[in-house]
Amino acid sequence: MIWRSVSTRPTRRFTRPSRVVATAATPTRPPMPELRIGPQRLQVASGSNLLDELLADGQPVAWSCRSGHxxxxxxxxxxxxxxxxxxxxxxxxxxxxGWLLACQCQVRQDMDLHLLDPAQDGLPAQISRMEYLAENILLLGLHPERPLRYQAGQHLSLWLDAELARPYSIASLPGEPELQFHLALKAQGQFSQRIQRMNIGERIYLGRANGHCHYQSDWQDRPLLLLGRGTGLSPLQAVARDALKHGHRAAIELWHWHPESGDCYLRSELEKLAQAHPQTLRLHLHPQSQLSSDMASLRLASRHTLALVCGHPEFVEQWRKPLFMAGLPRRQVFDEAFVSRQ
Ligand code: FES
Structure with a gap:
């Protein structure tokens, strides 16, 4: 989770267009770009962050990671x-x-903006299922009102309204009857609290699927090393199922580390899958306390192995060195760090 403190901003002016006439007595100031949102005009310091400026003005804009993800x-x-x-x-x-990521935008010129309206710009979907997979993991099933293009393992933003959205990995495969997500619930999380109060049949809105953690058709003969913690399992089980569906021939090693107090929240489903593909899929479902020793004993099946790492940013970072030391070049590692606000 990334929290960024908001620094003191220059004095803001949110007015009708006005003209400043420079005279000999008027000191020249650097130009202030103007943001135009319908009839509203907002002048901001050049180089300021667009998301900060919109939020400071109370504009209805959602955000989560602030890292362009x-x-x-x-x-x-x-x-x-x-x-x-x-x-x-x-x-x-x-x-x-003309779409852009406000959190990655430095304002250098005048801009005419349309703020995203999920009901108009997103894909509506009805809630079809809400089941707890564990005390703090909610299986959310959706029926999009139009087809959604995605690949197993990608992620997208779920909007509850124009100001509240969070990204989640897609747990289902294209063609399955229900679009599914595994939501890690946060006790103080605004999204977590709102979604749990919603009911079957209510509507939420989807963004576009994106992300590079998905199975590719030319991977069939390459061993896959899938490493996940928490709901990082969500995209990894989708990738494993997609690989098996596409007749993957090399070994798939699926590793998941779960909290000491519980168990892997998909153990029985994964065990059934492994029983159906005993030559290909091997499971390693361990408590979190085993992570360090598992890392230390990592051995690659082949130098052609591809690794997919999904979970909390710390977990993803933790794997960089062991994978490199095991002989895996960076181009053979695909990772998905779950960066999200409360
Ligand atoms: S991409 Fe801007 S908040 Fe996530």
Whole structure:
């Protein structure tokens, strides 16, 4: 989870357009770009962060990771107004439409903005299932009202309203009747609290699926090392199931570390899957206390192994060195750090 403290900002002005006439007695100030949101005008310091400015003005904008990963802070500008850094992670269609990530946008010029309206810009979906897989893990099932394009293991943002969105990995496979997510519930989490009060049949909104942690068709003969903690298992089990569905031929080693007080929340489903594919899928479902010793004893099946690592950012970071030391180049490691606010 990333929390970023908000620094003191320059004095803000949120007014009708006005003209400042420079005279000999008027000291020149650096130009202040103008943000135009419908009839509203907001002048901000050049180089300021767009998300900070919108939030400080009370504009209805969602955000979660602040690291350019989750896409919950999308806003739309006129083509050509978005700096490269604010839209390079988006797909070409989004870029052509002027979408950008507000958390990655330094305001350097005037911008005409449309704030994302989930009901208009998102994909509506009805809640079809809410089941607890563990005390703090909720299985959320959805029926999107239009087809959603995604690959097993990718993630997307779920919007409850224009100001409340969080990214979650997709636990289901394309073609399955229900779109599923494993939500790690946070006691003080705004999203966690709201979603648990919702009912079957209520509507939420989906963003676009994205992320590189998904199975690729040319991986069939490459051993897969899937490493996850907590709900990092959600995309990994989807990747494993997708691989098996596509006739994966090399070994799949699925490792998951669970809290000492509990068990792997998908143990029985995974064990059934492994029994159905005894030559391919091997499970290692261990308590968290075994993580260090498991890391130390890591051995790769082949130098062609591909590793997928999903979970809390600390967990993902922890694996970088052991995987490198085991002989896995960075290009053979795909990771997904679950960075999200409460
Ligand atoms: S991408 Fe901006 S808050 Fe996550």
């Amino acid at each position: 989750c896409q919950s802070c999308l806003v739309q500008a006129q083509p050509g107004q978005a700096p490269e850094a604010a839209c390079s992670e988006l797909d070409p269609e989004q870029q052509a439409q």
